[in-house]
Amino acid sequence: MLTFTLRRLILSVPTLLFISFIIFGLLQLAPGDPMAQVPLTVPPEVKQKMREALGLGAPWYVQYYKWLIQFFWIEPKVFIDYLTNSSYLLGWLPDTNFYKDELRVISWQTRSPVMDIVMQRMPQTLWVVGLSYVVGIVIAIPIGIYSAYKHYSVFDQAGTFITMVGFSIPPFFTGPLLIVIFSVYLGWLPSIYDTTHVVNDWESFKVQFFQMIMPVMVLALQTTAQISRYMRGAMLDNLNQDYVRTARAKGLREGVVVMVHVLRNSMIPVVTVIALGMPAIFGGAIITENVFKVNGIGQLLLTALFANDLPMVMTLTFIFAILIVLFNLIADVLYGLLDPRIRYD
């Protein structure tokens, strides 16, 4: 298992390189001049110098190489320094001071390092996305179990219909719909997610809780629909197996049969689906963040795109790619760990 994990980890390096190359190539092919917003009174030779200062004069392979160095060598150094210097988790370690004022990936919009902005935005996205995923799974699994157990019952029919609907309604429709119902007509929930809100007592926690309900539920609806369908399918496959009959025949209680024997076997495919669905949820977060004005990385990507901020776009898209590759790897490893029939070695 360990060799498999290591092999997959090593294989993911060329994958990531290829993806970064595709993103870089797209950005290179694209027209659009970062100097387009500079006033016309600036003489062309000055503009040319400004372009070179942004690193645009060099041939594409030099630019690509420099980006790779910045992203894979300089940024990790900064990150390790941050961890050992000011984070709670590893702050007790001696300060490493790896970073020696090399040029980092600089955003063209703000002239500050891209990764700093990403680190500021990441917690919002992780909170909303992560919580919605957890909520979605917690709702989905009981629904899936029960509707498989009561196959063709009213609950099953209704559950299948509702998950189908949840599957089909896009988040950019459920978002505004919920805002109209709960913010405009009922006035129960705020329509905008306030990220400057600080939680320090019960009252402010309640505010935080209420403002998180809608973005989390919109994202969780998609997750719930997908995972409960898989859960139901996996349970149905397992409920007709011989070992279930054996378990019943030897007199185990129904609860033990379903919740221990069947559930454990059905969770194998579902766990991998959960891992595989993670990147898609981040993609969906782009839309949800836009609807609820959460300033996470999805919203950052959109504003960077509109502002033609290529280093930021490149880095963010690549972060999404890393997430996908990472969760694919996790799904494969989990599958091997959970299912004794699967042996990779």
Place this chain on the structure above:
Amino acid sequence: MTEQAIPASPVEADIEVFGALKDKEPQKPPSSQWRDVWDQFRRHKGAVFGGGFLIFITLGVIFGPWLWDVDPKGLDIRNKNWRPVINLLWDSDAKAGWAHPFGTDQLGRDILAQMISGGRVSMAVGWLAMALALIIGTAIGVLSGYFKRLDFWLMRFTDLVLSLPILPLVLLAVTLFRQPLNARFGPEGGMFILIVAVIGLTSWMQTARIVRGDVLALKEREFILAARSIGTKSGKIIRRHLLPNVISPIMVSATLGLATAIITESALSFLGVGFPSDYPTWGKLLADAVQRMQEFPERVMLPGIAISLTVLSVNYLGDGLRDALDPRIRGR
């Protein structure tokens, strides 16, 4: 041993002894495969409704402009902000009437006409992008399943594309290549080509994988061996023998592709990188209405419901097709 002749098989002997077991005539007339598929499909109520609704909405957006010949771009500023005619039921003073059944927007454009023309674009994008993805996916799947030499590289390529972050990349491509294509083909045509191409090029991977798996299994069957033994060329084997047999997974992934294409196009328009406002699609209509949804919630609801119902019906259709085309389930 007695004199009695030993029958060839006990079953035949039984049939001879017990005449009642004999079938006088075939129990039912032989039916073709597609007949069976249709019979199974009809039993899935959701799929029949879904298919019916999909045909209805497709025909509606194709022939709608002839039935409701109001110009969707025609401004009528005196009659702006009409409500849907249904509001008259509870509010007899509402600004509404049969002249504009779905109301008008803030510039006095008729919303029904906009919905029809927007649906035209959305559905066209959906169908074309789906077709493009199917063609690419089937080609790659068949090639990599049939030719061993290509298999490794094509499948590694598919895996690589599968791990691309699709939505960010689509956003990127659409924003970056909008200008040159618009200059070349006009703002509407350029955007249309771009979105269809981008969605098609990023959603063929599942089809390719499924088709490859099926081709790998079919390739070892006797009928392919027979075809090869009489000297059939590879191209002909693929066209005559393999493609007809993988048509069912292709049809199922076609429905999934149509649903994702419609949603992706609407999402792009919603995020403001899709079609321009004067050439609206359902997603763009929804996005434009969001700012004023407090006063006019119906302008969000109408395109939203249109998108959702279409995608829902396509998903149900796919569900039913999957059951109907699976010979293991059919007839149960």
